[in-house]
Amino acid sequence: MSHEPTEPRSLHFIEEIVEADRLSGKHGGRVLTRFPPEPNGYLHIGHAKSICLNFGLAKAWGGATNLRFDDTNPVKEDVEYVDSIREDVQWLGFDWKGEFYASDYFPFMYDYAEYLIGQGKAYVCDLSEAEIREYRGNFHVPGRPSPFRDRAPEESLDLFRRMRAGEFADGARVLRAKIDMHSGNMNLRDPLMYRIRRAHHHRTGDAWCLYPMYDYAHGVSDALETITHSICTLEFEDHRPLYDWFLDQDTEGKFFQRPLPRQIEFARLNLTYTVMSKRRLLQLVQEGIVRGWDDPRMPTICGLRRRGFTPESVRAFAERVGVAKRDMVADAGLLDFCIREDLERRAPRRMAVLRPLKVVITNMGDNEAFEVELPNHPEDTTMGTRTMPFTRELFIDHDDFREEAPKKWFRLAPGAEVRLRGACLVTCQEVLKDAAGQVVELRCTWDPASRGGNAPDGRKVKGTLHWVSAVHAIPAEVRLYEPLFSQEDPMDVAEGQDWKTLLNPGSLETLTDARLEPSLGAALPGERFQFERTGYFVVDPDSATGKPVFNRTVGLKDSWVKIEAKG
């Protein structure tokens, strides 16, 4: 019962490259990709796209994928994040071949750096940070060579070793690649390879006081692992010449196995009504706008998980959005579609009343109560059945009653007859209100002949409502979620406007008095259900025995709101 799309589909541009490499025998038929997160934040749906791409590609071509933590900046990274990243990749359904850390390669990188110095391809520069910036020029002004650019390799080597030995203060000197200060590509204006940073590293501890920069470390790590295709996002496109440069300097072939890995860039995922940048996500968490990284409103993998998404649905989503090079913003509605599509066939049905309205069946005695047997899935009988008690006092949803029935209203209203799912037909005879004029109770009569759900006379009843027995129902908390932002592109903030004014104030609605059918009392955290007529829900870890908490993953499609909107 796979939900993965299996229809033959034309290859996207990265698949074409991989296929062309296979046909040409470039890597001897080998495909090895890598997923290289920096352990400085939680993974989000955008990472999921990259994970699915990298692991999916390898799988399709009989290859494998390494998980590599890109931990070259100890001041920003932490083990807390590596654990969550591992968990999230696994949850998505992928197994990595090797688990590596860029820091595993620090000794190798150091040796290669010494080699490059010896070859006159790198030099130690004593300029300050501000001076380096100034010498680098800008888009319109070519850079000027550092006064240390032509320092003798022997001198640079000596200095570099002393940098490593801890003789110099943080920021006092850096190692730079000697490329082209006049390049139109700023990345090639003698980029930094190493900076001195006395920071405790989560893996190497205090063994190093200098750390390599991304551009140097990344390609070297890829080459060392014999990665065949190094896939990253568009903003690294003009880093590619640098990526290649560092590896190409191994002219004697003493350091890397050939052929060298190839960097390929694709467009990162953006989603409507949410933000994806680590900075914004971190802000949401730190300022308490959401409850944490796994708040069900967050686009993080752990947030989606807590929200009730399945790994299959996230993978299907990644497949559907596709892979290309144009900047893209996927419709959040597509994600809703993917999870509905998955849960539609696998979530057992249950009855749950979100906003209870009491209904008393006036012509039914307490001793007339009966059991109703209901299928767990209307189209899949293998999912079995369960029973629910039908009694004189019930709850239905407030949303299913209108004192003044609008046009095409099939639900309950004074004098109207509806079906209570699986049980019988009832007619509303009387409406009881409190002092404030709020409807608090409905007095109805039932047609005993309709027991089971249909009247023997064959009369048609269009409305079918969900219900629970008042005395048997389990009280529960239900959390309803809406998009975090009220604007499609939350990054589109007007001058002088705080982006937080774009937050959707109704992104979380907590219902504290929902009533569930009895069988739901045994539900365990993570279990998913369809509450009939309302949506898909998952048991939240906040649940306590006797006091379950449910999250709405996504609502059912609701054509009534459209009908009513049209008048």
Added chain:
RNA sequence: UGGGGAGUGGUCUAAUGGUAGGACAACGGUUUCUGGUACCGUCAGGUGAGGGUUCAAAUCCUUCCUCCCCAACCA
């Protein structure tokens, strides 16, 4: 005004010189004890714009326009 990318219905994506197709969304209908699902149908782009090559152009050439990325000792 430097360098690097990208422009196909509302959104995403295909078509690799030969009928612009699919998915989501939207709209309408059939079925239905979930206003769900399923099924059927409709709408919607002449492919950023102009010029050229060709029997034939989204695809090749050319000029222009628009959008995105780059001036961290971040990744």
